[in-house]
Amino acid sequence: MIGVLKKIWHFAGEEQGNIRKSMILGFFYAVFHMFQIAAIYVVVLALVGGSTDSTPAWQALGLLLASILGRAVLNRFSQLQQTHAGYFMVANKRISIGDKLKRVPMGYFNDQSLGELTGITTTVLDEVESTGPMVLVGILGGLINSAVMLLCVLFWDWRIGLLALAGMLVYLALLSGMEKQSAKIAPKRQRDEARLVEAVLEQLQGMSVIKSFNLTGKGDKRVRQALEDSRANNLAVEKLFTPYIWSQEMVLHLFSVLILAASVGLCLTGAMSLANALMAVIVSFLIFSQIQSAGSGVSALRLVGSS
Template identity: 30%
Template sequence: MLNTFKKFFIFCGNENKKKFYLSIILGIVKALGQALQIPAIYIIVRGMTEGKLTSGMILLAFSILIVGILLQIALGGKSSMLQTEGGYTACANKRIEIANHLRYLPMGYFNNNSLGYITSVTTNTMEGLADIATRVVMITLQGAIEAGLLVLFLYFFDWRIGIVATSGMVLFFGVNHITQKCSSAMAPQKVKADTGMVEQVLEFIQGITEARNYNMTIESNRKLEDAIDEAEKTCIDMELKFVPILGVQAWLIKMTGVAMCVLSLKLCFEGSLNMSECIVMMIASFIVFASLESASKFSALLRTVELSVDKANEILEIEEMDIRGENIQPNSYDINMKGVDFAYNKRKIVDNVSLKIPEYNSVAFVGPSGGGKTTICHLIARFWDVQSGTIELDGINVKRYSMDALMQNYSFVFQNVYLFHDTIANNIRFSQPHASIEKVKEAAKKACCDEFIRALPNGYDTIVGEGGASLSGGEKQRISIARAIMKDAPIIVLDEATANVDPENEKELMEAIQSLTKEKTVLMIAHRLKTVRYADQIFVIDKGKIVQQGKHEELMQEEGIYRNFISEREQAVSWRL
């Protein structure tokens, strides 16, 4: 239990940890305010049993009660507010920390970890920690502290009753230890079930079009329902296993109160405890463990809290790429690869590749799918670090650049464009958030998308759906190009940028690409003849190696993959129904 508290407070960071500690201190003072009930009751009961109750004694007792109540109200509210601020601020900061951390992880991480897992950690896990976990930790901790203070207070009345109360607490925490062990066994199952449910929800939403196309909606629904049923079953199993143990904890608390009452009466009959003290001790037996009883109901969730913290830390502990380079501004944009090897896990994707790309040249990478074309471009932009060999920009190893300084030199247009759920203008000005609308429109005109944007209901202020779902593929591509034009980076990477575009949009898209790539160093991955034939240099990639290189006319004179590739495309274009 103590380890969980420690881990949670470290996770929340120093500033928020201070808020929790202050909340605990205020909770202790609040507990003292609650403990003032006992002397107040004692004054009244003693005055009544001895027949000496005066208005002064009544006034004193009520004054003590009022002070105690005011302390509980004032400090309880402040304590709760500190807990709320600490919990939500800590998890908001942790989300930002995870997001910043993800920026500098190798792209391979995202291949090996599902979107559902990352989404589950940054949404469900963080939300649970901000809301439920904070309450679980603080109620459990403060309940134990308050009960301990009240038990300590009993020793001032009678040490024997204090020992009984202490024994009850020891037994309670003994059973609670069993609860924690049971929770340790169940918590991973709950976390797994929750993550699985999020993954299936995302898969269902993202794949609903394909499911309908192949008449697999029922099967898709069944997977989602199974995941929800599994999460439900896990939660019910946890409750059923914890209820008997929590019942034993509650029974121990009640029986400790009964034992305190019995002992108080026994001592009173024996004459070692006067009547007023006996009555007060019997009343105290119903008060002293109230906070501990509340804490016991939450303590079973402590292990889940610990696992949630571990899940977030697991992402943060993944080794980042070394981004602590220099803020170098290259004088030229020549790119060199020297003897580069790269593998995903143990499968080699790039095998001893060396190439030179002079600045302001356009190069095309062609070849069979899975040959390593995209990986080479990503290595040049340092999406991954090479396992051997070097990649240089302006004769300087890319590892010497800070990541942000390096990325300033690249713009990307991918096959699958992602637009944010925001206005079209804000999507275009993504790299320059404060750019004027005039600059946005200028970029849009160059990207041949101004006309269709102005035709939309709200023009540049039109909100696009998440991922750009409300726009066609060609429209998204042109907005993506406008975004790249706004960045105005000297090196452009086009990754199958025209692959999914219909013929009606292709002419405008090619014009947009020409505007984007004017006086730039261009790396393109493409399968279309129009895209590659005018490249200054063509690299044919197969099985991670450069098997051919040269201009279009030179490669067409050679037997090999490129000529076959072009022939197949020409035959496909000439085919008619």
């Protein structure tokens, strides 16, 4: 996984600065997201303490407003940086390819397929443009934000933190297994998509000949085969990812239930205050959100890496 992330990073070239900015903004986005949890904690403490003062309500409202406004602004600029990086890093590569093609020998296209080059500069690079920066920022940002949230929980209550850590480690183990399996099929899927574009373009270029000699159904065997190969590979990717995604979801839900059960048990035995127990119940629904966001990008990581 690290190798593929490095490939995307080097491919970005001059756009690395925009990707870096997007990751930094994503980190502060997670910080503002924590303001929501702080607002809930203020309310829980007030309810458990039997407070009738309006101060906790205003404090919670202020934290929520700061969270909403901060996340809205940061998300906007983060998305702009990702979009800019994705578009221009691919645009620069297309220009580079065009500059090289202007200098190739006259007989170059006797051995090389123009359709294949067109497929690379369209379908293949479109995959990088639309998904590359998003995957890079999503995975690295999600992992960093998960680590920050986990550290906060560990300092708040080490018992809940250890359960969350165990859940994250199991989740990452499953994620690593899925990433290794996808490495086997991603290159073939990418090649078949490029061949499909190549076959369709050649079919369109030779349409006059196909019509003149009534070759429909005979001369388009290559296109039909390319369509079938693309369909089979996309279906194979979905079949490969589905068990892993299901297992990952079950692991996170299981550890969320364990955190919830542990908080209730600790409260009943007097080892945890009621306010902290209620907060731990709420945390059980939120603690894995960032790492789940990072995991969602891994399924597309190898496909982008192959492209």
